[in-house]
Amino acid sequence: MLTFSRNKLVSIYRRDEGILLVRGILEDDIYGMEVVVSITLPDLEIVSIQGKWTRMENSECPRAVPFLQEAVGFHLLEEGFRQRVQKTVGRKSCRHFANILMECCDAAVDAASVIRVEAERGGKNNLPLKDSLGAENENAKDPIQAGEDLEPEMAKPVEADSVEGLVIDLHVHTSEASPCSSAPLGDLVTEAKRIGLDGICLTDHNHVWDPKTLAELRQRHDFLILRGNEIATDQGDMLVFGFDEDIKEVMRLDELRRKVLKTGGFIIAAHPFRGFLTFGIGQLGLTPEKAMERPLFQHVDAVEVLNSKVSDKENHFSSQAAAGLGLPGTGGSDAHEVEEVGVYATRFSDTITNEEELVEALKGGSYSPITFRKGRGEKE
Amino acid sequence: MADILCFSRNNATTVEQPDEETMVSSCRLQDTLTDLLVVIRVRTPHLEITDIQGEIRRSLEPETPHIHETLRKVIGVRVGPGIKKIVTGLMGKSAIEKKLVFMIGECCNGIILSFTKQVLLGAPEDKAKEREFFATMVKNSPRLYNSCAALSPESPLMDGIEPP
Numbered sequence: 228m229l230t231f232s233r234n235k236l237v238s239i240y241r242r243d244e245g246i247l248l249v250r251g252i253l254e255d256d257i258y259g260m261e262v263v264v265s266i267t268l269p270d271l272e273i274v275s276i277q278g279k280w281t282r283m284e285n286s287e288c289p290r291a292v293p294f295l296q297e298a299v300g301f302h303l304l305e306e307g308f309r310q311r312v313q314k315t316v317g318r319k320s321c322r323h324f325a326n327i328l329m330e331c332c333d334a335a336v337d338a339a340s341v342i343r344v345e346a347e348r349g350g351k352n353n354l355p356l357k358d359s360l361g362a363e364n365e366n367a368k369d370p371i372q373a374g375e376d377l378e379p380e381m382a383k384p385v386e387a388d389s390v391e392g393l394v395i396d397l398h399v400h401t402s403e404a405s406p407c408s409s410a411p412l413g414d415l416v417t418e419a420k421r422i423g424l425d426g427i428c429l430t431d432h433n434h435v436w437d438p439k440t441l442a443e444l445r446q447r448h449d450f451l452i453l454r455g456n457e458i459a460t461d462q463g464d465m466l467v468f469g470f471d472e473d474i475k476e477v478m479r480l481d482e483l484r485r486k487v488l489k490t491g492g493f494i495i496a497a498h499p500f501r502g503f504l505t506f507g508i509g510q511l512g513l514t515p516e517k518a519m520e521r522p523l524f525q526h527v528d529a530v531e532v533l534n535s536k537v538s539d540k541e542n543h544f545s546s547q548a549a550a551g552l553g554l555p556g557t558g559g560s561d562a563h564e565v566e567e568v569g570v571y572a573t574r575f576s577d578t579i580t581n582e583e584e585l586v587e588a589l590k591g592g593s594y595s596p597i598t599f600r601k602g603r604g605e606k607e
Numbered sequence: 608m609a610d611i612l613c614f615s616r617n618n619a620t621t622v623e624q625p626d627e628e629t630m631v632s633s634c635r636l637q638d639t640l641t642d643l644l645v646v647i648r649v650r651t652p653h654l655e656i657t658d659i660q661g662e663i664r665r666s667l668e669p670e671t672p673h674i675h676e677t678l679r680k681v682i683g684v685r686v687g688p689g690i691k692k693i694v695t696g697l698m699g700k701s702a703i704e705k706k707l708v709f710m711i712g713e714c715c716n717g718i719i720l721s722f723t724k725q726v727l728l729g730a731p732e733d734k735a736k737e738r739e740f741f742a743t744m745v746k747n748s749p750r751l752y753n754s755c756a757a758l759s760p761e762s763p764l765m766d767g768i769e770p771p
Binding site for chain 1: 610612617619622630638639652653681692720723725727748750757762
């Protein structure tokens, strides 16, 4: 017996020479919705969107419909189109509307190719359709956007003041290097200093900060700013320290482990149970004992047991698994907004003034995850 | 001029649970140019992908001889948040592979939604209790807060709820 089904139907016709009219219907066990999208030819710009619900999850779902207009003006072939749809329609409207909209747009791109090739075949070009489309697809844009590297700045390296019992937020994302973050580095540092953190660690997604840039920033802000990297692997995201290789692809965790061991670095499993004890999945009967069998734990040095993007239950579960495995636990905010920095952090008993000392401290094990911002009543 | 379709697409995803430890999700995409099928097998409770099969029944795009080996790269990956990024990174970037990546995402999404459906079956009919129900849901899954218009800070459903 089926436990779930989703059907999507997309129909496209030419309203006139310059407009494709795309109608998409999504019907599944939970949702029913329809969108009608007008897209220009040949430049494939969305010029109008209408949407409506036929069945929905709750009484406030209709609030999603007006936000569909945010995708008007988007060009289907521009770089980052998919991310823009996810970030606007997916988050402000509804991810299921984003899903059917993307299905419509993908189909429209294919439809435009067919129209173009058929027009050429009707004229001077009589290439087989397969050959013509094959050549077009070679030029298809890569949907994945890598983070932009910052220009390195020459500066004299400095060290932050040595402090015992340092509290460092080990998991922070900046808008400069993580497309998903809205937090400029300067604002993050100002906020971190305001709430009394001793340091932050920049762990942008698959991004290696230039050490000279960081040194200059540390000097400018008179604050401990350290480098890490949140690297995507087949086993989930990993916080990696003491490892400078700039990896832009998702890699296998065992391969990352081999590389990091060579440099003497340190790997922390980031939010290892994110989304796993909530929203019905928790009914699966996942126990800490079963969770400890996951292969990823053979390849990490520590486990992030406090992360502000997961539920308390999931953090607690991570703690139980880490304890059972004998792995140390760390805390980090996973901040993507300025006001999120320092929600959780890690308290070190060692003195840390630079990245080498951070890695040594992590290996030494004299640290503990802490609730920082909430504990100080700072959270607004 | 009659409004004859120049392109049509059907995309169907189904999820079934043949036994307590196995879920099978399939996605079939058929359109004017393409006919593709992807089937993934997932083991509970970890929800890791234990098997994947793909079939290119019709495509005008250049053949990808190693497509089955490429698909097998996702074996061991866990269905959950972030999986689309992982699968995109593990698979190739040819046009057909991009379509297959999208379909794997649809399979995974179907599995997640099958759990969501079970939760929503318990949603109260009483509108007054609706807010409490969704507040609890957001508390249990903080990432849902402000994840859509209905769960945005401006929504009555989120009245009085502290940002996670």
